[in-house]
Amino acid sequence: MSISENLKKIKATLPDHVTLVAVSKTKPISDIMEAYQAGHRVFGENKIQEMVEKYEQLPRDIEWHMIGHVQRNKVKYMAPFVHVIHGVDQIKLLKEINKQAQKHNRIIQCLLQIKIAEEDSKFGMTFDNARSLITGCEVSELKNIKIVGLMGMATFTDDMDQVEQEFSRLRSTFENLKQHPASNVDLSILSMGMSGDYKLALACGSTMIRLGSSIFGERNYH
């Protein structure tokens, strides 16, 4: 099936309140344009350099999501245009995002990445870290960022019971942290679910799914 057919089929199954981020990492401009021409506007990349190159070549009404691990020294390259940064895992990074956003007179939306998987390779904060960050006074001074939700990645496994437990834990963390609103913290987005597990993620309360291979086909590398 073509990219536009894949998109159409997937979108037809999604509830209205769910946002689909089309993960275009490693894929060429022509693939993104095919999705764009089918009406899709929300794309995700996991490398800042690659996202910047694509941003420069593509229509300006695309919403770019940074879904990968973010190196602080590269935030400046995406600060002029990035729509949501999913992988925020420390206050130091938030401060840098704030500083760069300020230069462009923007408010950048951020999701805190919570570690729910067993694997050591997945980044993220603990529930306690996230709570202290959200309720701390440092964050309230960052006027050019807004924490709008949480993001998590489940363990890569066939054990769907385990994946369900991890998603459910993230959901309850989300519900819990929602109880601590602040001037620049307002949690409404729960970003969880990839091609292999998004149906389960939706059943567990996801509001934003990040799909790559089920839209664009398999990648040759990650």
Ligand SMILES: *Cc1c(COP(=O)(O)O)cnc(C)c1O
């Ligand atoms: C690559 C990636 C995805 C998409 O993965 P697929 O399995 O191709 O859907 C989603 N989220 C993150 C953080 C990714 O790096």
